[in-house]
Amino acid sequence: MVEVLAERFNYAVIIILMMVGLYAVIATGNLVKRLVGLSIFQTSVFLLYISMSKVFGGAPPIFDYKEMAYDKLDPNAIYSNPLPHVLILTAIVVGVATLSVGLALVVRIREAYGSIEDDTLAEADYSLELEKGV
Template structure:
C-alpha cells in the first residue's frame, strides 16, 4: 500500500496545486491574486500532462540514421513520445503571454477605478449606472 502511494505521490501534489489555484480564483476579490491562482492552476495542469506522458524505461526517440540500418532497429524497444512535452512547452509560452496581458489589464483597471478589488469596481460601475439613469 505504501509503495503504491509513493509511486503516485506526484498526482497528490498535482491535485493539491489544482485545489490551491482554484481556491485562489474563487475566494479572493483581488485581481492580481486571481491571476496568480490561475497561474498555479495552469502549472498543475502542465505537471499532470507531463506526469501522464512519462514512459518508464522509455528511451528518447532519437536515431542516428547514418550509423543504423532499418533492419537493425530493435522492434521491441520502448520510446517516449515527445509530443506531450512539445505541447506543454507551447502552452507555457501561451500562458506567459496571457498572464502578461492579464496583468496589463489589471494595471489599466487600477488607473481607471483606483482599485483592483472586485467590490470597489462593482460599486463604481453601479454608481456610474445610477448617474446615467440606466
C-alpha cells in the same frame, strides 16, 4: 494506501495544485492574485501532461546528433514520450501570453479605477449605474 499514493505522487500533486489554483481564482478579490491562481491552475495541467509522458525506466528522448541514423540506435532503448513535452511548450507559451495580457489589463484597470480589489470595482460600477438611474 500509502503505496498507491506514492506510486501516483505526481497526480496527487497535480490535483492539489489544480484545486489551489481554482480556489485562488474563486476566493480572492485581488485581481493580481486571481491571475496568480490562474497560473497555478495552468501549471498543474503542464505537470499532468509531463507526468503522463513519463515512461518508467525511459531515458529522455534526446538523441546524440551523431547517432541520428536509425540503424545506429539501440532498438531496445526506452524513451519517454516526447509529444506531450512539445505540446506543453506550446501551452506554456499560451499561458505566458494570457498572463501578460491579464497583467496589462490589471494595469489599465488600476489606472481607470484606482484599485484592483474586486469589491471596490464593483462598488465603483454600481455607483456609475446608480448615477444613470438603473
